[in-house]
Amino acid sequence: MTQPYIPILLLIAFVIANAILMLGLSQVLSYGERTAVKTAPYESGMPVLGDARERFSVKFYLVALLFIIFDIEAVFMIPWAVAFRQLTDISGLLLIEMLVFVVILAVGYIYVWKRGAFEWD
Amino acid sequence: MNPELKGYMLLSVIKMLVVFTVVLVGVALLTLLERKVSAWMQNRRGPNRVGWGGLLQPAADGLKNILKEETFPAEANRLLFLLAPAMSFIPALMLSAVIPFAAPLRLDFDFTAGPLGRFVHHGLMPMVVADVPVGFLFVLAISSMGVYGIALAGWASNSKYSLLGGLRATAQMISYEVAMGMSLIPVLLLSGNVSFSSIILEQSRTLWFVLPLFLSFFIFLVSGFAETNRLPFDLPEAESELIAGYHSEYSAMKFSMFFIAEYANVVTVSAMVATLFFGGWDVPFTRADESGVWYWVILSHLMFFAKTFFWIFFIMWIRWTLPRFRYDQLMALGWKFLLPVALAYIMVISGAIYALEHLAGVTSPLTRAMALTVVSLVLGILVFRVLDRGVIVSGSQPRRQRLEPDLLRNPLGGRTDGVRVAS
Numbered sequence: 001m002t003q004p005y006i007p008i009l010l011l012i013a014f015v016i017a018n019a020i021l022m023l024g025l026s027q028v029l030s031y032g033e034r035t036a037v038k039t040a041p042y043e044s045g046m047p048v049l050g051d052a053r054e055r056f057s058v059k060f061y062l063v064a065l066l067f068i069i070f071d072i073e074a075v076f077m078i079p080w081a082v083a084f085r086q087l088t089d090i091s092g093l094l095l096i097e098m099l100v101f102v103v104i105l106a107v108g109y110i111y112v113w114k115r116g117a118f119e120w121d
Numbered sequence: 122m123n124p125e126l127k128g129y130m131l132l133s134v135i136k137m138l139v140v141f142t143v144v145l146v147g148v149a150l151l152t153l154l155e156r157k158v159s160a161w162m163q164n165r166r167g168p169n170r171v172g173w174g175g176l177l178q179p180a181a182d183g184l185k186n187i188l189k190e191e192t193f194p195a196e197a198n199r200l201l202f203l204l205a206p207a208m209s210f211i212p213a214l215m216l217s218a219v220i221p222f223a224a225p226l227r228l229d230f231d232f233t234a235g236p237l238g239r240f241v242h243h244g245l246m247p248m249v250v251a252d253v254p255v256g257f258l259f260v261l262a263i264s265s266m267g268v269y270g271i272a273l274a275g276w277a278s279n280s281k282y283s284l285l286g287g288l289r290a291t292a293q294m295i296s297y298e299v300a301m302g303m304s305l306i307p308v309l310l311l312s313g314n315v316s317f318s319s320i321i322l323e324q325s326r327t328l329w330f331v332l333p334l335f336l337s338f339f340i341f342l343v344s345g346f347a348e349t350n351r352l353p354f355d356l357p358e359a360e361s362e363l364i365a366g367y368h369s370e371y372s373a374m375k376f377s378m379f380f381i382a383e384y385a386n387v388v389t390v391s392a393m394v395a396t397l398f399f400g401g402w403d404v405p406f407t408r409a410d411e412s413g414v415w416y417w418v419i420l421s422h423l424m425f426f427a428k429t430f431f432w433i434f435f436i437m438w439i440r441w442t443l444p445r446f447r448y449d450q451l452m453a454l455g456w457k458f459l460l461p462v463a464l465a466y467i468m469v470i471s472g473a474i475y476a477l478e479h480l481a482g483v484t485s486p487l488t489r490a491m492a493l494t495v496v497s498l499v500l501g502i503l504v505f506r507v508l509d510r511g512v513i514v515s516g517s518q519p520r521r522q523r524l525e526p527d528l529l530r531n532p533l534g535g536r537t538d539g540v541r542v543a544s
Contacts, residue, residue: 003126007133007251008218008259014141015214019207019378025187026374032190039195041280042369051196052279060292063452067295070460074302077467078258078315081306084471085313088478095475102468109461118456120449 209270286366
């Protein structure tokens with residue numbers, strides 16, 4: 001039962017070892033010295049203005065919130081889709097259930113659209 | 122350990138090493154291919170000095186990247202700055218573990234290798250590193266972990282370009298992940314299982330899913346472009362605006378690891394398109410490829426390779442053909458077009474399956490797939506002809522004209538008294 005997962009664990013260990021090897025090798029073989037100009041953040045060659053830890057647009061938070069909502073819908077749909085083919089004798093009921101679910105989702109979706117959450121300009 | 126488990130482990134380790142090597146070498150060669158393809162399309166020669174026709178260029182680049190100086194921005198968070206390339210490298214290379222690359226091979230051996238003991242294997246060996254029953258969910262779960270590496274890289278560099286690139290990449294990837302997840306539901310509706318081997322078997326039994334689920338294929342392909350941050354959706358690293366986006370501050374091998382991760386993701390998306398919509402290793406018009414005989418296995422592997430390679434080439438082709446989207450166009454395409462179309466398509470396909478099985482009494486899977494092909498064809502034509510004619514994703518010119526026609530025609534708003542307009 002759990003046997004197919006052993007190669008995945010092996011692969012994870014192998015890939016992590018490779019990542020550490022790559023980073024380590026590069027660190028060991030690296031040369032040169034750190035100067036103030038070299039370690040300054042790149043701003044197209046101009047003197048650095050302020051810090052990058054500033055506030056950014058609230059739109060990005062909004063996208064993250066919407067993502068959580070809609071991705072959970074996708075997660076709910078996956079078991080439904082698998083069951084739809086396997087429980088063929090109640091597939092009419094399953095279809096109506098999903099229709100209700102999608103209609104509720106669509107109401108929220110239209111609300112979000114009308115409130116302008118998808119507008120970026 | 123019993124001999125069967127030992128035989129299984131031996132095969133797993135061999136398959137793992139082979140697949141890992143092939144993916145890494147393939148990624149190295151893809152960087153060369155990308156430069157060659159771009160050269161062909163722009164009437165240049167591309168790299169042709171190192172090795173035969175430039176064949177050793179990736180090796181030279183790799184060596185150079187290992188030997189280059191590591192830079193750390195002074196204000197960066199050092200731990201996260203180091204961790205970020207690994208965080209995008211690891212998931213990208215784990216994905217190749219669950220995608221079947223050839224038909225199962227019939228393999229029987231029973232030998233004793235000195236102090237290691239006896240190794241036994243009988244029957245069909247699936248040609249995939251890990252034949253997990255949740256292969257499909259594994260890909261969805263692990264591919265979304267790539268976001269962490271990019272978001273961390275953008276934030277930890279403490280550079281404005283990196284931060285903007287990281288933010289854009291995160292928002293774009295999570296937006297298109299929704300459409301991608303939804304577009305794959307119809308595949309599960311038809312296959313009834315989440316393991317890749319059963320999805321491929323269902324396709325070899327009926328039609329390749331690109332026909333009955335054409336819109337799913339289209340949405341998945343577009344989302345795949347966005348998920349891998351490739352043109353026309355490469356806003357996270359738009360060089361004319363953000364230098365190199367989230368990896369502006371990275372040098373040497375850390376930069377290389379982001380690069381490897383991007384190309385490994387391209388390989389995975391191409392392999393996923395080939396597996397989910399073009400039958401994977403399935404050789405068309407025959408079922409003999411499932412027999413496990415070695416020459417059919419080799420042929421099926423060549424089929425898988427050819428399909429995957431075509432989609433890799435297609436992604437490069439698009440990159441050197443189409444210009445970049447604007448950010449609001451990108452978000453509008455994901456949220457206002459692909460997501461509702463994918464949702465509606467799920468309902469249409471499930472409704473059509475129900476109608477075919479219970480109302481029309483169709484029992485043969487092949488007939489059902491053909492009927493769904495007709496439905497998808499009609500829907501595809503509708504979607505492309507009616508829905509998207511600059512209504513949702515529009516250029517700046519029509520949008521400005523629609524919004525403020527009077528202002529454009531007369532920028533002073535009708536007030537001409539006392540104001541001299543320079544001619």
